[in-house]
Amino acid sequence: MSLKRKILELKKRREQVLLGGGEKAIEKQVAMGKMTARDRVLAILDKDSFHEWDLFVEHDARDFDMDKKVLHGDGVIIGTGTVYGAPICIYAQDFTVAGGSLGYMHARKITKIMDHAMKLRVPIIGINDSGGARIQEGVNSLAGYGEIFFRNTQASGVIPQISVILGPCAGGAVYSPALTDFVFMVDNISKMFITGPEVIKTVLGEDISMEDLGGARVHSEITGNAHFFATSEKECFDQIKKLITFIPWNNARKALPFPPKKPKSKFKIDAIIPSDAKQPYDIRDVVRAVVDDSDFFEIQEYWAANIVIGFGRLNGETVGFICNQPMVLAGVLDVDSSDKAARFIRYCDSFSIPIVTLVDLPGYLPGVDQEHAGVIRHGAKMLYAYSEATIPKITLILRKAYGGGYIAMGSRHLRADFVYAWPGAEIAVMGPDGAANIIFKKEIAEAEDPEKMRKLKVKEYKEKFANPYVAAAKGYIDTVIEPNETRNVLLHAIEVSKDKTVYTPNKKHGIPPF
Amino acid sequence: MEHKASLKSLTVEGTKYRTLFTKKFENRKIWEEPDDRKIQAYIPGTILKVYVQPGQQVKAGEDLIILEAMKMKNHISIPFDAKIKNINVIEGQSIAKDFCLLELE
Numbered sequence: 016m017s018l019k020r021k022i023l024e025l026k027k028r029r030e031q032v033l034l035g036g037g038e039k040a041i042e043k044q045v046a047m048g049k050m051t052a053r054d055r056v057l058a059i060l061d062k063d064s065f066h067e068w069d070l071f072v073e074h075d076a077r078d079f080d081m082d083k084k085v086l087h088g089d090g091v092i093i094g095t096g097t098v099y100g101a102p103i104c105i106y107a108q109d110f111t112v113a114g115g116s117l118g119y120m121h122a123r124k125i126t127k128i129m130d131h132a133m134k135l136r137v138p139i140i141g142i143n144d145s146g147g148a149r150i151q152e153g154v155n156s157l158a159g160y161g162e163i164f165f166r167n168t169q170a171s172g173v174i175p176q177i178s179v180i181l182g183p184c185a186g187g188a189v190y191s192p193a194l195t196d197f198v199f200m201v202d203n204i205s206k207m208f209i210t211g212p213e214v215i216k217t218v219l220g221e222d223i224s225m226e227d228l229g230g231a232r233v234h235s236e237i238t239g240n241a242h243f244f245a246t247s248e249k250e251c252f253d254q255i256k257k258l259i260t261f262i263p264w265n266n267a268r269k270a271l272p273f274p275p276k277k278p279k280s281k282f283k284i285d286a287i288i289p290s291d292a293k294q295p296y297d298i299r300d301v302v303r304a305v306v307d308d309s310d311f312f313e314i315q316e317y318w319a320a321n322i323v324i325g326f327g328r329l330n331g332e333t334v335g336f337i338c339n340q341p342m343v344l345a346g347v348l349d350v351d352s353s354d355k356a357a358r359f360i361r362y363c364d365s366f367s368i369p370i371v372t373l374v375d376l377p378g379y380l381p382g383v384d385q386e387h388a389g390v391i392r393h394g395a396k397m398l399y400a401y402s403e404a405t406i407p408k409i410t411l412i413l414r415k416a417y418g419g420g421y422i423a424m425g426s427r428h429l430r431a432d433f434v435y436a437w438p439g440a441e442i443a444v445m446g447p448d449g450a451a452n453i454i455f456k457k458e459i460a461e462a463e464d465p466e467k468m469r470k471l472k473v474k475e476y477k478e479k480f481a482n483p484y485v486a487a488a489k490g491y492i493d494t495v496i497e498p499n500e501t502r503n504v505l506l507h508a509i510e511v512s513k514d515k516t517v518y519t520p521n522k523k524h525g526i527p528p529f
Numbered sequence: 530m531e532h533k534a535s536l537k538s539l540t541v542e543g544t545k546y547r548t549l550f551t552k553k554f555e556n557r558k559i560w561e562e563p564d565d566r567k568i569q570a571y572i573p574g575t576i577l578k579v580y581v582q583p584g585q586q587v588k589a590g591e592d593l594i595i596l597e598a599m600k601m602k603n604h605i606s607i608p609f610d611a612k613i614k615n616i617n618v619i620e621g622q623s624i625a626k627d628f629c630l631l632e633l634e
Contacts, residue, residue: 218599219573220623237553295536295548320551344554345539345546351553377541383560417542449543 032070032087036111044111049182049204050248052092052109055142059252060096060103067094069127074120079151086113089120090145093128095137098259101271104132107142110182114146117188121149122159129166136265138175140255143192144182160187167194172365174265177255180205180231180241181248193240196362197258197314200231200241201251207234207241239318239351261312261326261333263366270333270368278502279309285498292415292441295345298323298338298373301413305502307331314359319351320344321380324359326368330506335363338373339424341414348420349380350393357396364404369509372425375414377446394423395528401429403525407512409505412436412483412492417445427491432515433508435501436483436492447477566614566633568605573626574598576618581631585613594618594630605630 035041035051044051050058056065074081074089090112096103106128108115125141132139148156170176171194178192179199184207192198192207200207208229215221215228227233234241243258245251263270282304288296303309306327313325321344324337337356339346363370379390401408401423409432410425421442427434436442443450452459455472462468486492496504536547578595581587587607594605611633618630 220575221573221625293544293546295546341546341548343549343551345541345548347539347541377544377546379541380554381541382557384557387560445542446544452543 029070035087035109036113040111047204049110049144051111052107052115052142052144055179055181055248055252056092056094056096056105056107058249059140059255060098060105061100064096065094065105066096067092069093069124072120072124074118074152076118076149076152076155078153081151084113086118088112089118089124090115091117091121091124093124095128095131098256101259101264102135102137103259104128104135104137104139105142106140108145108182110144110146113149115144115182116146116149117156117159118149118152119155119159122156122162125159126162126166129163129170132174133166133170136174136267138177138259138262138264139170140177140179141191141195142179142181143184143188144180145188146183147186147188157187160191163191164194167191171196172266172361175262175366177258179251179255180207181251182206183225185209185211185229197242198234198240199243199245199251199255200234201248202231202244202246204248205231205234205241235315236317239315239355241318242314244317257312258326261328262368266365266367268367270366272331272333273307273328275328275331276308278304278306282309284501288414288439288498290439292439292446295341297342298340298346298375301373301501302327302336302338305329305505306334306336311336315355319349319355321346321349322352322356324355329371329502329509332509333368334505334509335359335368335370336373337370337425339376339420341375344380346376347378347380348376348394348397348423349385350388350390353390353393353397353423357400360397360400360404364400364406367406369407369409369512370404370425371505372408372410372431374410374412374416374421374424376417376420376424377415378418378420392528394419397423398429399525399527401425401431403519403527405515405517405519407432407509407515409433409508410435411501411505412440412442414439415441415446417441417443430517432512433504434492435494435496435504436487437498438483438495440483440492440495441477441481442483442486442492443480447473447481450480451476566611568593568607568630568633570596570624570626570628570630572596572598572603573624573628574603576620576622576624576630577602579616579618579620581613581616583613583616587611587613596624596630607633 041051072089074086090109093106106125176195177197178195181204189207206225206229212223212225212228231244235244243254284304287300302311311325311327321340323340326333408425425431451472459465459469483492483495537550538545539548575597577597581593589609592604592606596603596605614634615632
């Protein structure tokens with residue numbers, strides 16, 4: 016055979032395999048409103064940058080007539096490419112090939128590209144669209160999942176790991192996304208659950224649709240398993256690409272800087288906050304008034320919305336923001352918001368992203384449900400994460416910081432490097448109303464007009480304690496600043512803390528309240 | 530998400546704040562004091578067998594009901610002596626979690 020003929024043969028083989036499960040299966044995939052695995056990979060990566068591996072891998076299962084079946088690429092596409100020039104390893108499960116089911120070789124392909132990503136120290140993107148374990152391959156498929164989970168854990172905090180759920184992801188398979196840094200989901204397409212609606216119906220008699228059990232909305236709003244929600248695959252891919260621009264390739268690098276840009280003039284920082292501490296506002300407007308180009312990239316927007324987390328840039332450098340949101344549940348801390356913030360702090364700490372904390376909270380959410388859900392354990396995660404983090408930590412108290420919430424929100428005591436406060440900041444054990452009721456209980460009860468006395472005492476307490484100067488007098492706050500100075504002091508803080516070095520006690524690892 | 534009209538009041542440490550509620554917060558379960566005289570299902574499932582009748586005196590340790598759930602036959606027995614007041618289920622009935630199976634006097 017001449018080389019020419021051999022090349023022709025390669026082309027023919029390629030053509031066959033590139034069709035995945037064949038035209039009929041592709042038609043079915045498209046009819047479900049889904050893109051094919053290959054189109055997804057190509058849509059995420061820069062044009063012509065995808066280099067595929069293991070195109071000709073085949074399974075070697077023999078039981079249940081599997082030896083008669085050809086599964087192209089064994090139902091998964093792997094390879095390398097770039098996103099806006101950043102190197103990426105990627106895999107995409109191909110639902111058109113045996114329902115994207117995970118067999119031994121399928122898993123071997125995934126772990127191969129994961130190992131590669133770890134060796135090259137580049138981010139990995141995994142697209143999940145699979146019916147689950149390939150039952151015919153028995154324990155070999157389970158072993159495959161286990162190998163993936165182990166690698167997810169090893170890679171955690173070393174390279175960014177991104178999971179994209181674009182189809183079903185059920186049973187044990189869900190634990191790979193759960194172990195990764197960011198999970199993307201698309202409305203009506205993504206589904207994630209441990210036990211599906213059918214099992215729930217048979218065993219428990221409860222009737223629920225896939226969408227209501229584990230759709231994108233559920234995981235974005237109720238469970239917090241998803242970090243990004245999109246209404247189309249295209250929107251989802253744009254979110255992924257944008258995220259890539261904010262994060263470094265690995266934990267030994269910094270995120271690539273962008274050309275600095277001023278915030279847009281329509282966000283006027285001194286006009287956002289109502290003077291009455293009981294009135295709400297959207298904290299994200301404050302972030303937008305501060306960050307470059309007013310571009311704030313929010314994470315987990317719909318879950319535990321009483322705390323806001325996300326990335327922005329200050330003078331071109333990526334910064335992680337953690338902010339109480341007075342617009343939702345008055346910005347209280349609770350089980351979910353503590354979990355959300357704590358994990359994000361650890362992400363930023365792993366990848367050398369400085370943290371800016373904006374504080375305006377009345378304390379913790381009261382309620383039996385919170386106490387019984389373990390708000391003590393969950394709330395402690397935040398204290399742990401802030402204390403443990405060694406990246407530059409900058410805290411700004413805008414309006415109120417009461418009680419345990421004051422300590423938890425990146426206070427000096429948990430080793431914030433810079434603590435600023437606006438002149439209207441109230442730092443106290445609790446709000447003036449509650450405090451006056453306790454301290455002046457006797458005076459109020461014995462007064463001729465208790466209500467009048469109560470108001471008087473609340474005012475007295477406000478004047479004495481509800482300001483930033485008591486904390487500033489002790490050095491817990493470094494500087495009281497005007498709102499207009501906010502961006503400048505943050506830029507300065509980031510600039511001077513580039514080489515921050517912290518010595519931590521030598522240990523294998525701590526025991527955070529997981 | 531910002532609608533002035535949907536602002537509600539949340540009291541934290543004696544201070545009332547105007548704010549929006551989350552779906553999860555609004556749907557939270559309000560705590561109720563457990564009532565010894567109401568036997569509730571701790572798991573959803575199907576009633577396989579009812580051993581007792583209203584008005585019957587039962588002794589501690591006696592089986593009241595078999596509740597099948599997760600393919601297991603769960604014997605629901607009583608930890609103290611009591612008299613049955615009402616039975617709210619029949620054999621074969623599917624019930625949700627926390628459904629009140631029977632009441633004691």
